[in-house]
Amino acid sequence: MNKYKTLAALVATALLATAGAASAQTAVTGGGASLPADLYKGQTDSILPANFSYAVTGSGTGKKAFLENNSALFSTTGTVHFAGSDSVLSGTELSTYNSTYNVSTDANRYGALVQIPSVATSVTIPFNKAGSAVDLSVAQICGIFSGKVTNWNQLAGLGRTGAIQVVYRGESSGTSELLTRFLTTACQPADVSGTNLKLTGGVPAFSVQSTFANLFTSVPSNFIAAPATGGTSLYNAVYAVDGRVGYVGPDVIPSLVDATKVAKVKGFSPDEVSVQATLETAAPPTGAAAENPANWVPVFG
Structure with a gap:
């Protein structure tokens, strides 16, 4: 064949x-x-x-x-x-x-x-901490996934306390790459200062990685790899222990608009309405630009 x-x-x-x-x-x-x-x-x-x-x-x-x-x-x-x-x-x-x-x-x-x-697709942020709806700022997301934020009481306005444990994909994952592209584009130096992120220009910074652990010189102690390949494994791991946060595609989320279990970001749920609205802000490449595969991959900061 x-x-x-x-x-x-x-x-x-x-x-x-x-x-x-x-x-x-x-x-x-x-x-x-x-x-x-x-x-x-x-x-x-x-x-x-x-x-x-x-x-x-x-x-x-x-x-x-x-x-x-x-x-x-x-x-x-x-x-x-x-x-x-x-x-x-x-x-x-x-x-x-x-x-x-x-x-x-x-x-x-x-x-x-x-x-x-x-x-x-969107990348969702499921979490396991009882309370009212969660609406995260970009700086808060940067803090969680860099290891700078390790307790719920560091997230102002959420009314939650207790340790945060971040669950990440251990294998090379496109979902990890999508998330790290966002973090690389959106996070400011102050959001991640003092963390174990690898240095860029002499300061800790996110970088685009398909293997999430490669972001760090050493993975923070409050981070844990999902026990198996795929988003379902990570999703189940998040809801197995109180205080956990993770990231998955929308395919495994029962309700994308239930902000007591899946965080909003800057007021937006990770549903198809938000995805469509985001896509409409980027025009597809034309002419010679369309021949470059990289031009078909816009980054939404």
Whole structure:
């Protein structure tokens, strides 16, 4: 089995790329991100035909399986045809793909890697602390996820006390990358001063990471990795112990507007209304700019 000649496929930051004459294939192998997995796994509203398989491994493993054509990472054999990821392809990854699988002198080359937007999503902040609705400021979010804020009483106006424990994704995760892109864009030096975040320009700062623990020189003592891959594992871990906070996609949240369990941010719930309104602030690239995959990945600070 060969990858489709001329077109190969990869999903990156809410991007789905599939390729060629899919209906002509008896089996099409893919996998990756857990956040949009329900769209790809054959449910009644799946956007993929029945002959497509999708293994939930996390974004990082999905990209690796595709870029290295390593189907063992999806617990199967044969060719990896596509991957789903919320993690952005780097220039190095694109260059490596082209030099390995898209050399013009190779008659058996797979062709250009194609990325197509398929999903728009929020990243939610579930928490386990009884009380009234929680509406966080950006500075408060920065403090929680940097390790600067370690007790609920440090969050003014919430009327809660007790230790905060942050649950994070241990594997390479597109959801982690989406969150850290926001934090990198939005957080100010004062929000994270005195933390274990790695230094940028000599001061602690967030950076874009698909592996959350890579943010730190040493992970803060009040942080704990989710016990298994995927958003469901993290969500369950948050609600297993009082005082915990985490981050997941909206796919595992029963009610996105229940602010006693999922935080609002600056007054907004992480529901489809907010996602749509946010998307409408960014125009898609056109002309030559549309040929750069990075231009299909806007960052909303």
